[in-house]
Amino acid sequence: MDVLRQLQGFYREKKSYLYLSIFCLATATALGLVYPNLLRYLIDDIIKLRRYDQVPMLVIGLFVVTILKACMQFLHGFFGGRLGNFLAYRLRNACYEKLQFLSFRYYDTAKTGDLMSRLTGDLEAIRNFIGFGFAQLLNVFLMVIFGSIVMFSLNWQLTLVTLISIPFLVYVALRFESRIHPAFQEMRLALSSLTTAVQENITGVRTIKSFAREAHEVDKFSLRNERYRTNQIFASSLWSRYFPVMELLASVCIVILLGFGGTLVIQGSMTLGELVAFFTLIWYIIGPMWGLGFHINNYTQSKASTERILEILNQPVDIKDEHTAKPMHEIKGHVMFDHVTFAYGNKLAAVVDINLNAPPGSVIGLLGGTGSGKSTIIQLLMRAYNVNEGRITLDGTDIRDIRIEDLRAQIASVFQETFLFSSTIKNNIAYGMEEVTMEEIIRAATLAKAHEFIMELPKGYDTIVGERGLGLSGGQKQRLAIARALLKNPKILILDDATSAVDMETEHEIQSGFQEVMRGRTTFIIAHRISSLRHADEILVLEEGRVIQRGKHEQLIQTAGPYQDIYQVQYADHISRQQEIDDPDQPEEWNREMPQPGSGEQVRYHE
Incomplete structure (x- = not known):
C-alpha cells in the first residue's frame, strides 16, 4: 500500500506493533469461524441425535472461544492504537520542524488555514488508518479467505454457486474507490479553503468591523462553504449509487444459497446443520464486502491526507547551511x-x-x-x-x-x-x-x-x-x-x-x-x-x-x-511657519527653533 510504504520511515521503530495488531485481528477472525462449526455440530450431532448431555460442554467451549476472541480484539486495539498514536506524534513533530526551517519563499504563498488543516484533520485521518484501518482492510480479505476455505470443506459445489456474484461485488467496490479518491482530494482542498477563511476572518476581525464588511465576509464564507457542501454531496451521491449495487449483489448470494442449498438438503446431499453453517459463513464473507466501501473510504482519505502531509515534508529547503558553513560566535559587525x-x-x-x-x-x-x-x-x-x-x-x-x-x-x-x-x-x-x-x-x-x-x-x-x-x-x-x-x-x-x-x-x-x-x-x-x-x-x-x-x-x-x-x-508646515517668524510684524510668542537644511537640529517647539 502506498500509504504504508511512504510513511514507513515514521513507524519503522514500532513496526512490530503493526504485525502484532494484524496477528491478533487475524486470530480473532479465525476464532470467529468456530461459531458456524459449533452450530453445525449442535444441529447434526446433538439435536438430531438427541445427545443433550453434550450441551454443557458445547456452552463451555463457546464461552472459552468468546473470551479468547475478546482478548485478541483487545490486543488488536491496543497495539493498533499505540502504532497510530506513535506515527501521528512523529509526523506532527516532523511537519512542525520542517515548517520551522522552510524559507520565507515558501511562506510567501502558503496559507495558514491550509497548514492548520493538514496538521490536524489530515494527520488524524492517517492515524486512524495506520492504527486501525489497514488491519481492518486486511481483515476483510482474511475473512473472505478463511470463510471460503471452510465453505469449500463443507460443500464445494454450493460454495462455487453461492460466491458467483462476489467477483462483481469486488469490481464495484474497486470502481467505487477509483471514483471516491479524487472526490476526497477535492473535499480536503475545499475544507482547507474553508479553514483559511475562518482563520483570516478571526485574525482580521477588527479590520472587518471597522469597514463594516461583515456581510461581505459572510458571503465569502458562504461561497467556500457551498463548495465544501457541493463536494460532500458529490461524495454522498457516489455512495448512494454504488452501495445499493453492492447490497444487491450481496443479496443475490443469499438467494442462491437458500435456493440451491435448500434443494441439496431436500435431496440429502448435505445436512441441515451444514446449511445453517453455510448461511452463517456467507454472512461472514458478505459482511466484509458490504464494509469494503467504508474501509476503502478510510484508505482513500488517508491516501489523500498522506499526499498533503508529504507535500510539506518533501518541500525543498532552499535556505540552509552549506557543507562548508562554519560557526561564527564573535563578530565585529562589518x-x-x-x-x-x-x-x-x-x-x-x-x-x-x-x-x-x-x-x-x-x-x-x-x-x-x-x-x-x-x-x-x-x-x-x-x-x-x-x-x-x-x-x-x-x-x-x-x-x-x-x-x-x-x-x-x-x-x-x-x-x-x-x-x-x-x-x-x-x-x-x-x-x-x-x-x-x-x-x-x-x-x-x-x-x-x-x-x-x-x-x-x-x-x-x-x-x-x-x-x-x-x-x-x-x-x-x-x-x-x-x-x-x-x-x-x-x-x-x-x-x-x-x-x-x-x-x-x-x-x-x-x-x-x-x-x-x-x-x-x-x-x-x-x-x-x-x-x-x-x-x-x-x-x-x-x-x-x-x-x-x-x-x-x-x-x-x-x-x-x-x-x-x-x-x-x-517639514513644509514648519518651513512655512519659519517664514512667518521672519516677518517682523508677527507676535513674539511665535518665536521658535526650526530645522534648517544642514543645521543638524531636532525639531523643537517653544510656544
Whole structure:
C-alpha cells in the first residue's frame, strides 16, 4: 500500500506493533469461524441425535472461544492504537520542524488555514488508518479467505454457486474507490479553503468591523462553504449509487444459497446443520464486502491526507547551511553588499546592483517608497533569501559560508508589523534569550519607553497579552518589540520603521535611548520619517530597487533630489511657519527653533 510504504520511515521503530495488531485481528477472525462449526455440530450431532448431555460442554467451549476472541480484539486495539498514536506524534513533530526551517519563499504563498488543516484533520485521518484501518482492510480479505476455505470443506459445489456474484461485488467496490479518491482530494482542498477563511476572518476581525464588511465576509464564507457542501454531496451521491449495487449483489448470494442449498438438503446431499453453517459463513464473507466501501473510504482519505502531509515534508529547503558553513560566535559587525542583485521568483528584480559598506558601529539609513527594496535589503542580510548575483559579507566572510543560526543570533530586528505571542509581557520581551534576569528585562523595557505603561497594567510584566497582541495599542506593541530586540544585545540591529506606530514625542524619547543602544553596534534603520535617519552615518535613497542617492543628512538636504523633496514635504508646515517668524510684524510668542537644511537640529517647539 502506498500509504504504508511512504510513511514507513515514521513507524519503522514500532513496526512490530503493526504485525502484532494484524496477528491478533487475524486470530480473532479465525476464532470467529468456530461459531458456524459449533452450530453445525449442535444441529447434526446433538439435536438430531438427541445427545443433550453434550450441551454443557458445547456452552463451555463457546464461552472459552468468546473470551479468547475478546482478548485478541483487545490486543488488536491496543497495539493498533499505540502504532497510530506513535506515527501521528512523529509526523506532527516532523511537519512542525520542517515548517520551522522552510524559507520565507515558501511562506510567501502558503496559507495558514491550509497548514492548520493538514496538521490536524489530515494527520488524524492517517492515524486512524495506520492504527486501525489497514488491519481492518486486511481483515476483510482474511475473512473472505478463511470463510471460503471452510465453505469449500463443507460443500464445494454450493460454495462455487453461492460466491458467483462476489467477483462483481469486488469490481464495484474497486470502481467505487477509483471514483471516491479524487472526490476526497477535492473535499480536503475545499475544507482547507474553508479553514483559511475562518482563520483570516478571526485574525482580521477588527479590520472587518471597522469597514463594516461583515456581510461581505459572510458571503465569502458562504461561497467556500457551498463548495465544501457541493463536494460532500458529490461524495454522498457516489455512495448512494454504488452501495445499493453492492447490497444487491450481496443479496443475490443469499438467494442462491437458500435456493440451491435448500434443494441439496431436500435431496440429502448435505445436512441441515451444514446449511445453517453455510448461511452463517456467507454472512461472514458478505459482511466484509458490504464494509469494503467504508474501509476503502478510510484508505482513500488517508491516501489523500498522506499526499498533503508529504507535500510539506518533501518541500525543498532552499535556505540552509552549506557543507562548508562554519560557526561564527564573535563578530565585529562589518557588513558589506558587493554588487547585490535579487528578484522574487520570476518577478522583476527587487534590488539591483546594491553596494554598501557598513563598518562596525555605523548607522545606515534606508529611505524610499513602497516597493523600493528597503525591506528586501534587510531580508537578504538576514539570509531570508539567497542573492541572485553578488555577495553579502560579514566581517569579510560571505554570509552563505556562515551557519544560519550563528548569523541570525547576531542580529536583532524590530519589524514594522509587530508580532507578539499569547503569553506574558515578560516572556514576550525575553523571547529569543535562554537566560535573562528580571532586571535586564526592565532595563530593556525602560530604554524602549515601555516600562511606564507596563506597570500601569493589572499584573505588570505578568500581564498576558491577547492573541497577536490584541488588547495593546500599536505603539505599545511596537515598544515591546523594541525592548525584545534591545534585550538580545546584538552586534547588528535592524529597525524596520520601528517607531512608525508611536507619536513624535515618544519617538524622540525612544531614539534618545537608541543612541546609547546603537553605540558599538552596526545599525540599519528603515524609516519614512527623516527625523529617524538624520543621525545616520550614511543614508541610501532607493527607488525601484536601485540606489539613486546616498550620503549624510546634511549633504542630501543641500542636494537637489528625492531626499530634499521628501524633507521639504515632511517639514513644509514648519518651513512655512519659519517664514512667518521672519516677518517682523508677527507676535513674539511665535518665536521658535526650526530645522534648517544642514543645521543638524531636532525639531523643537517653544510656544
